[in-house]
Amino acid sequence: MADPATALVIATVANGTVEDAQDAVAAAAAALPMWAATAPRVRSEILRRAFELMIQHGDDLAALIVAENGKSFADARSEVTYAAEFFRWYAEEAVRALGSVQVAPSGANSILVQHQPVGVCVLVTPWNFPAAMATRKIGPALAAGCTVVLKPASETPLTALVMAQILTEAGVPDGVVNVLPSKRSGAVVRTMLADDRVRKLSFTGSTDVGRVLLAEAAKSVVNCSMELGGNAPFIVFADADLDDAVSGAMVAKMRNGGEACTAANRFYVEEPVADEFGRRLAEAMVALRVGPGADHANQMGPLVNESSRDKVASLVSDSVAAGATLVTGGVVPTGPGWFYPPTVLTNVPEGAPVLREEIFGPVAPIVTFRDEEAAIAQANDTEYGLVAYVYTRDLARGIRVAAALEVGMVGLNRGVVSDPAAPFGGQKQSGVGREGGHEGLLDYMETKYISLQW
16 A cells, blocks of 8 residues: 555555455354344444544544545545544434334225344445545444445555444444455455345445446345446536635535545536636635645645546646646646646536546536526536536525436535435436435335234
């Protein structure tokens, strides 16, 4: 493992094998009956303790995330707080797996509906939020009474291993949470999905990999939750408060240096304010202090690895070659680490790769539009449908546009949508299922209906 800010090796981690995957599933299956039978209040108190331990060790966890992921310390510290909230939220949800009883319309019987844990879960998480993506899956799984095998990204296994230590200290019994670091991702996940004891797959990552895993899961009809890629539009109408819009854009675009599925990927700005918005956004981007996250004054760190940095650089150069105007950034700096400067592009031609692909970097391409219908059509012109952002002072128009956008989430006059209490997920090829909120708990439970005669 290398520090993205220096490219120097910082740790060596075990490379899990297919046999390790089999052992992990066996451990989770052995622990399942006991954990599923554990009182919801007991599971709740353990998750609450895990939340408290994360808050207690927040700075240390943030420093670890900085070292293996590269993000700024401020971003890492915010991630720890956000990640811990999933344990607190699902500590509260653990006692609320509510069922129902009703009289059948015929009056001949009663209808009893219960929710039961789905079983052994395989959780596959990405590198961009190594703590939050783990807790967003582990929290509801444990609250529901499931046991898990967590396969973290090979770029960021250290945070996952520390999360397992925290859960053990909080009181999670042996076998309930198993962490399997491995660079043999395809082989170990396929092995686990082929095991009849595995009944749930929760994956966060690219749409391309998600399609492959869905096909594998179909062979055993495994319950799937998939949080996949995004291509988020950020729409600014002429009546918007531009100060708020720029502030929101900086959060939506630059959180984690743009390495987020929820990152604003395409900026559509109404013509009368397009130049002013572009100028203000460029000024805000230039003002960011870029450097290693170990220096807490830096506001943006490097990208996670060389291939990620090269992809972003290629998208920018291809767009400029196609006619886009480079307002700021766009030049790979010399020196160690995988840094790329905050970049703004204007006059981006329709169909440019930077508008079609998920950038996953600090690049903001700006396109103008003339009316509401055009903005909606451009925003929906993608296979993805995770999140969108809309800025307008006209609340009626904002709600109307939000309803017309083909996405699972909308930030209306807000640059962030993620919240442990809210259902996170997308439409189209951005995913299946929801994480967070009460819906996130139900994603780890099976619904059982009993036709009952008293």
